[in-house]
Amino acid sequence: MTFLTRKAEFSSAHFYWVEGWTEEENRRVFGKCANRNGHGHNYTLEVTVAGEVDPVSGFVVDLKELKEILEREVVHVYDHRHLNLEVPEFATKVPTTENIAIAIWRRLEGKIPNSRLHRVRVYEMADLFADFYGEGA
Template identity: 30%
Template sequence: MLQQIYPVAPHPYRYELNKDLQFAAAHFVPAESAGKCSQVHGHTYFVNVTVAGDTLDEAGFLVNFSDIKTLIHTRFDHTLLNDDTESFNADDPNRFPTTEVVAKTICELVQHYLDGRSNHSVCLQVFVRETPTSYCVYRPWPKVYKRPAGDTRA
């Protein structure tokens, strides 16, 4: 895994967890204006997921690192992303399997998983590096900054 310094997502939470992982996948962008990217090709995607929260679970985790890896790796590794019609859609440019949409999709998957946990963690950002010189950062702001009603901490 590359050692990488990621952009910082400022937040008001006590804990921040970052998980690096990678997966190999092919894709194509179904748009003529995508140039060479409109042809099927593959990448080794490098991903960093940032999760934050205030409360640890019964094991002392914000979230288990391996749960995040399994969630993403199982879904995307050694696949043709375009075949994942739950995540991507060839008729909607907002759901083409571009780096931007892959980052957003990973964030949505992680947040859905976190929503099912009792400690109310949030996915602050997802960094996806598609090539050594190209990456995207997705942040689902401002939704993640809203504290529960009655939370008066400074």
């Protein structure tokens, strides 16, 4: 089994807010991230796939196709968007780094041919990232 990781980047805005909580509770838990006007990040996405190396091509997965999938399924949808307001999966879910990693996994699962999705890592900042290895990991 060989693991291959491809990176992509996108810039998005978001805020943290739970509708069922009071403004005081949101501010206590989320601090300045509870500003409903939002704030932005330059995210780095790492997608790791697992598979056998093709003896002819030497690839685990077609790199061009993987890049196109990441662009279509993630970058095109998330880049220069306000996640809370423009991305359907965050209409009722707080777009934390953890939830973004889970949402990206769900967008990619089953769409990468000839390999298995192994890990989605989302960096919100250089010192903050979340890993997701799938529902049953």
